[in-house]
Amino acid sequence: MIVSPRLGARLALVLALVADLFTFGVTPLGRGPSVASIQAALAAQAQVTNEWLALDGVVGTAVGMNGPGNAVLTVYVTTLGLASLPQSVAGVPIRIEAIGRIKSLSDPPSDSRAGQSLDPGEMAHLGADSEGTATDVNRKASFPRPVPIGVSIGHPDVTAGTIGARVTDGSRVFVLSNNHVLAANNLARQGDNLLQPGVFDGGRDPEDALATLHDFEPIQFCGGIVCPFNQMDAAVALATTDDLGTGTPDDGYGTPRSGTIGAVLGMRVQKYGRTTGHTIGRVTGINATLDVDYRGGRARFKGQIVITSDGGFSTGGDSGSLIVSKGLLMADRRPVGLLFAGSSVTTIANPIDLVLDRFGVTIDGG
Numbered sequence: 001m002i003v004s005p006r007l008g009a010r011l012a013l014v015l016a017l018v019a020d021l022f023t024f025g026v027t028p029l030g031r032g033p034s035v036a037s038i039q040a041a042l043a044a045q046a047q048v049t050n051e052w053l054a055l056d057g058v059v060g061t062a063v064g065m066n067g068p069g070n071a072v073l074t075v076y077v078t079t080l081g082l083a084s085l086p087q088s089v090a091g092v093p094i095r096i097e098a099i100g101r102i103k104s105l106s107d108p109p110s111d112s113r114a115g116q117s118l119d120p121g122e123m124a125h126l127g128a129d130s131e132g133t134a135t136d137v138n139r140k141a142s143f144p145r146p147v148p149i150g151v152s153i154g155h156p157d158v159t160a161g162t163i164g165a166r167v168t169d170g171s172r173v174f175v176l177s178n179n180h181v182l183a184a185n186n187l188a189r190q191g192d193n194l195l196q197p198g199v200f201d202g203g204r205d206p207e208d209a210l211a212t213l214h215d216f217e218p219i220q221f222c223g224g225i226v227c228p229f230n231q232m233d234a235a236v237a238l239a240t241t242d243d244l245g246t247g248t249p250d251d252g253y254g255t256p257r258s259g260t261i262g263a264v265l266g267m268r269v270q271k272y273g274r275t276t277g278h279t280i281g282r283v284t285g286i287n288a289t290l291d292v293d294y295r296g297g298r299a300r301f302k303g304q305i306v307i308t309s310d311g312g313f314s315t316g317g318d319s320g321s322l323i324v325s326k327g328l329l330m331a332d333r334r335p336v337g338l339l340f341a342g343s344s345v346t347t348i349a350n351p352i353d354l355v356l357d358r359f360g361v362t363i364d365g366g
Contacts (some may be wrong), residue, residue: 033071041071044092057082062285065265100343108317137249140201146245150272152197156205157184160198162274162320167361174236177320182235183216211237221297232350233340248272256365261334263305268326273318281309307347
C-alpha cells in the first residue's frame with residue numbers, strides 16, 4: 001500500500017501523540033499539576049532560591065508535586081530542623097525533604113571492585129541471587145568490542161563511571177558520559193585515553209583504551225561568595241562503531257531511542273549503570289537548583305532533574321548513565337537525562353537536550 005506524504009505526516013503526528021499519552025499515562029491522567037500551578041511554583045522558586053541556599057543545611061530547591069497532584073516548592077536540606085522555613089511562599093506550599101549532601105557519583109562503593117580479577121576481554125556473569133546462582137552481567141569487566149553502553153569507563157586519573165550512550169554528529173561516533181568521568185573535573189586534555197573498564201575496575205592505560213577525549217563542558221566551582229551556575233556535567237570521547245555499541249547488556253533496557261523527551265513530574269524513568277545496573281524510578285523534581293560536592297570543591301547547578309526510587313536508583317560509579325523513559329510502545333526508552341550526582345535517597349540528572357545541543361550530537365540508538 002502506498003501512503004501519501006500528507007497521510008504519512010498525519011500518521012506520524014498521531015503516533016507521536018499516542019506515545020506522549022502513554023508516557024504521561026504513568027503520571028495518572030488528571031492528577032498532574034496544572035500549568036498555572038507549575039508557573040506559580042517556578043515564580044516562588046525564583047524568588048527565594050538564592051537566599052535560601054545561603055542558609056545552613058539547605059542544598060537545593062525544585063518544583064515538585066504533592067500527593068493530590070498539586071505543584072509545590074520542594075526544598076532539599078541535609079537534616080530536618082537545621083533551617084527555619086515558612087510553610088508557603090506566595091501561596092505555593094513548601095515541602096521540605098531531608099536528603100543529606102548531594103555528591104557527584106564518581107567514586108564506586110569500596111566493595112564493588114569486582115572486575116579486577118577478570119581476564120581482558122572476558123564478559124563474566126558474576127552477579128548472584130540469594131542462593132548464589134549467577135544472574136547478572138558483570139558491568140565492571142573488560143568487554144569484547146563493540147562494548148555495550150552502561151558499563152565501566154573512566155579517565156586514567158579517576159576511579160570509574162559509566163558509558164551513557166553512543167552519540168553521533170552524523171559522521172563520527174562518541175562516548176557520552178560526565179566531565180568528572182571522562183575529563184577528570186576539567187583536568188584532562190583533548191586526546192587523553194579513556195579506559196574500559198575504568199582504573200578502579202582493573203583498566204590499564206594504554207592496553208584498555210576505548211576512546212579518546214574529544215570535548216567537555218567545564219565545571220565552574222564556587223569560590224568565596226561567588227557561586228556561578230552550571231547546567232551540565234558532560235563530556236564526549238571519540239570512538240568507532242567497531243569499538244562501541246548502542247545498546248545495554250542483555251540484562252538492561254536495550255537500545256535507547258534517538259528521539260528525546262522532556263522530564264515531567266511523576267514520569268517513570270529507567271537507567272542502566274556500572275554499579276547498580278538496571279533500575280526504575282520517578283521524576284520528583286524539575287527545574288532544580290542544587291549544590292553538588294566534588295573532590296575539587298562545590299558546584300551549583302540549575303535546571304536539573306530530580307529522580308527518586310523506593311529501591312534506590314543510583315550510587316557511586318553510576319555517573320554518566322543515560323536516563324530514559326519507562327513507558328509503552330514509542331514512549332519507552334526515550335532519553336530524558338544524563339545522571340551525574342545524588343545522595344543516599346535521590347539522583348540528579350542534566351536534561352539530555354541541553355547536553356546533546358552543547359556537543360552538536362544525537363543519541364545513536366533505535
